[in-house]
Amino acid sequence: MRLKILIINIVLFVFGGFLHSQSIQNDELITNLSIYSNLLQKNLGTLENQFVIIGNDKIFCVKISAKSGINEYLYLKIRQRLNSFRIISDLDSANSDFIVEFDNVKFLTKYVKIFGSLIKSRKVQRLIEISYDYKIKRIYGDSILHIKSVNDFNEDDFYLDRVEDVERGGYDFLKGTLPDQSFFEKAFIPGIVTLASAVAIVLFFVIRSK
16 A cells, blocks of 8 residues: 555656646747847847938948848848838849948857756757848948947757747758757656656546545
């Protein structure tokens, strides 16, 4: 009888921890895309100030040297952040008054480590970093009106089993690589949780039947 009570207590402890883990993972999820958006929104303010100084009656041609996906996303965020200005892509550069060139563009999504309880709330430490150089110059001539380097990052964490939700958005740069986990972490612990759940259900009906 004592053995049965001990087993029940152990199972309830594990099963309860699992349920607790599931409940706290309903917290607000911050996606990688949202973090990139916030970083760019903040750091494009300096560029906007320069546009204000030059004047919103001018046409600005934005040229971005970056990987596919990063190029499109950065241009989209520039258009959104500076929507009161006349901005065109480099395809129509001949019609512009100024050129804004972005170089050394880097978007980094890095999962630093996995930490937390093996049974309860496994988390991933996340680092997202943006960096780029840009300069503003007239369409004709080599005179540079403004030049700046930007580097910023965000560091936080999220629940391990929410990786797919965190990375949603369709861009390759939103995906990171998880640190290696041991066989014990990847297979044995999930198996314990599944077994504990099944045993708890069986014991519940056994106890009720008595």
